[in-house]
Amino acid sequence: MSRLSLASIFLSSLAVAAPSLAQPATDSELLEEIRQDVSADRIEKDIRTLVGFGTRHTLSETESETRGIGAARRWVHDEFQRISDACGGCLEVYYQSDFIEGEKRIPERTEVVNVIAVQRGTVDPGRYVIMSGDIDSRVSDVMDYKSDAPGANDNASGLAGALEAARVLSKHKFPGSIVYAGLSGEEQGLFGGRIMAAKAKKDGWRITGVLNNDMIGNIEGINGVINNTTARVFMEGTRMNESADEARARRFRGGEVDSPSRNLGRYVHRIADEYIPNLDVMMIYRLDRFGRGGHHRPFNDLGYPGVRIMETNENYNRQHQDLRTENGIRYGDVIEGVNFDYAAKLTSLNALTMAALSKAPAPPARVTIEGAVSPDTTLKWQRGSAGDDKVLAGYKVYWRLTSESTWTHSRYVGNVDEYTLEDIVIDNYFFGVAAVSKDGFESPVVYPGPAGAFYLEESGQD
Structure with a gap:
């Protein structure tokens, strides 16, 4: 290519x-420097660390220093802080949370905690581009918060990508602001994204794009295909909160395939074409996989441009599964199912997209x-x-x-x-x-x- x-x-x-x-x-030299700086080895180290917390279920242990969602989110916070220290304090690192209760998957009062790192723009700090990955994990029973749930690909891969993008981009300065987000509560109902999107709207953030990375490390599909040269970008059409007058105007003037999310997706496609060797982006004109959802959706719900970036060939034996072997098939989202070079390739796609968006007016x-x-x-x-x-x-x-x-x-x-x-x-x-x-x-x-x-x-x- x-x-x-x-x-x-x-x-x-x-x-x-x-x-x-x-x-x-x-x-283009800047973008090539950024691409080459992304490290598969560092991504692997981060994924192994996240897997090492045993389970990161939203309802899991919060007091332990070695197991559960509490230990995991504190480690993510500390890692963002280490990145900030290395760039002279260029990141604003903080927790963001709210209490959820009375929900089908969160029946008891539970604090859902995100970890946010903001790299402020030098010219237009009120304009943001966001890369998110999910902290939490799960097994077959979505309410089982005690069993081991490694979540190596879903979604330690996306969260490790956000950490690595922060390491790489924090070495540079950009006119617009860049946000690296570890979101919680995704498996229980997209609550971390809801919390962050609502806060962004309250604070008046002008969001150019949300890049939700959910599963960016698997290359072996349930369909038998092994492919490390393609990725999918899911992008909704018409804004969910379009008014009746706007819908009427769109009927006569068009725009069904040109929402900001669609044109953000075309931007990601363009970056892959020009700067990521051996990577073709499949643009999918749908909010998400059929009948399923991800953490870009709460942003889309409030009218913000957002897309989901992920692997092309999913392996359902490794998603939302108890760790077990049946009929010679190994089930579970374990570290052996992650291709770190591929995760680095998709991390590069994110990093270059955010760099270009933040450098642009x-x-x-x-x-x-x-x-x-x-x-x-x-x-x-x-x-x-x-x-x-x-x-x-x-x-x-x-x-x-x-x-x-x-x-x-x-x-x-x-x-x-x-x-x-x-x-x-x-x-x-x-x-x-x-x-x-x-x-x-x-x-x-x-x-x-x-x-x-x-x-x-x-x-x-x-």
């Missing part, structure tokens, strides 16, 4: 889409489009944040046939707030706009109207 730069791959288009201005070149705001019964299409927009003038170079308009899954045509148009594509008929394409930094990093593409807006206050959903 070719490894074109972010700048060059999106300039490929038909002759009519040739750029009239030169876009700044992407700092905020996505353009209030994007509109016009061109009905006209040979031309005009896009208009506003800057995404007050700090953009320090990093912003200009904007780039995109378009694609309505049957295409990724953006195929683009034109860098400079530091303007509107642009007309002459002789490109609005009826035949989908359109969007991205912001470009002075060092060539792009924001996700924003589809016109509330259906594509990245921040809640821009979509009428605040």
